[in-house]
Amino acid sequence: MAAYGAAHYRRRQATRGKVVKEKVDVPSGHKLCRPCGEVKPHSEWHKNASASDGLSTRCKACKAIQGRAGHLKRSYGITEAERDEMITAQGGVCAICQEGLAEHVDHDHQTGRVRGVLCFSCNAALGQFKDRPDVMRRAAAYVEGNLWKPTLVAQGVYRQPS
Incomplete structure (x- = not known):
């Protein structure tokens, strides 16, 4: 007479050449995350009412990693490895x-083409200037001390800044 149960099932699948997940003893109040292979307390899991144990299938950390990777692919059409290559090519800045930590993928809003990886401040600045080169040139001239208002040369005669 054959013994039935989880152990028998595992042995039978292994003899058929199937990949068998090893049984892991998990203490009460904890759950195994298959992607990272760690046993974590229930506080490290999102709730999922439709799951049999009421918890998500991946821990919060693994879900965040997957979310970041999905965001890069959906938004910019690149992988994390491609983004990391860009950061390395820029020297990490x-x-x-060329000072701040490169963390934010920058792209052309018209074409969707990725231009590079920027620090938070530079990325926000481009957004504030609405990616308009003419406005950025005027801002640079302003910062350099070249005012953009005409100067009075003679009565009724104004000189435009060059």
Whole structure:
């Protein structure tokens, strides 16, 4: 007479050449995350009312990693490895100021083409200037001390800044 149960099932699947997940003893109040292989307390899991145990299938950390990867693919059409290659090519710093930590993927809003990876400040600045080069040039001239208002040369005669 054959013994039935989980152990028998595992042995039978293994003899058929199937991949068999090992049984892991998990203490009460904990759950195994298959993607990272760690046993974590229930506080490290999102709730999922439709699951048999009421918890998500991945821990919060694994779900965040998957979410970031999905965001890059959906929004910019690149993988995390491609983004990391861009950061390495830039020397790990912002492509504009070359000081800040490169963390934010920058793209052309018209074409969707990825331009580089920027620090938070430079990325926000481009957004505030609405990616308009003419406005950015005027801002640079302003910061350099070239005022953009005409100067009075003679009565009724104004000189425009060059």
